Amino acid sequence: MNKVIPNTHGLIIVNLVVVLLCLFIELDLNTHAYAWDVTAFNEGRWWVFVTGSFTHFNAIHAALNLMGLVVITALFKPKALELAMAIVLATFGVSAGMYVLGASSYIGLSGVLHALFCFYALRGVINGAIENKILLLGLLLKVGNETLFGVTDRAIWLIGGEVNTQAHLVALYLVVVGVIAKMTCFTFEIPTKAKEQYS
Template sequence: MNSLHLPLKKHQIGPVLLMLVMCVIFFAVQEYVIAWFDYSRAGVNKGEIWRFFSAHLLHTNGNHLLLNGAGLLLLWALHGDYYNAPRIAVVFFSSALIIALGIHLFTPELSRYVGLSGVLHSLFVWGALQDIQHKRKSGYLLLVGVAIKIIAEQIQGPDQRLGDWIDAIVAIDAHLYGALAGIIGFLITQLFMRRETVKRR
């Protein structure tokens, strides 16, 4: 029987722990800072561009934080072998920007947004593409699964029960933009890896 393998090297778990700690810190002081750090359409229109990135580290309530924290740990357990600080930084910042821009440009009915779920969809797709690159057939199954989920959300609309639990309407468009951002993040990290390979030759 194979023992459970978890990616416990510092470069694998470090970026995940940093993201979790930042989410917890933001949640602890959220009532004082949310007005300045959530995605606010009005704020962005005034030039407050930092909201494109900080909004993803905020959460509507404890349930929302626990759900996304558990999701992040699950993705780490699934794909953490591919994680390191530069890769996760690329995926986080590129997906945060793409998701927020997507909301700002293509989802005008959404005036405010917080939460890590869009970024988690990016990490999921990025990890599935890494699986495929490493010739793991599970990557194809994961991509099909997330595609079905996103299509179902777009057709059926937000999950009301989940919305009640997190005290917010589920931002399904953020999941769509996040999945697309995961593809872009994968391409960016591949470009960086190729450049590093060339430098070493």
């Protein structure tokens, strides 16, 4: 008899997989080999397209991002498989966006986290969750502030490197375009007569 894994257990597993991936990269002495770098990608090190989001400047940077993932999981309580797919799509989406925009390097999970937060908050707004409007507004104000005025020196010192705010913007664009595309292109109903004609 097949046992279904409860969603809470599934969410813990998804979070643990991300933690272990980040930990594996963090403990490797050759960490820079995993960083998102356009030169490395163009030279054939294709894996940096994925691993860059799971590479961090230091342990504090990794811990802050992983805490962010736990908060997003606890706040929005998504389905485990959906969260796993969203992480995969956001990883590729942010990497592709950075590549298209001509970024030279990128490191950290924050782009993926911004995409996840934006997606779940926006979906909540679309589904009528009023509190999600506040969450979405807060995210937009945060990204707008750091885009216009930059991040604090303390934040840069804490994580041991520059915060790539471009990745945060890419994440928001990615989600908005994705949601609009889904709403306009993939939600139409086939008329009943057409269903009967082609069935």
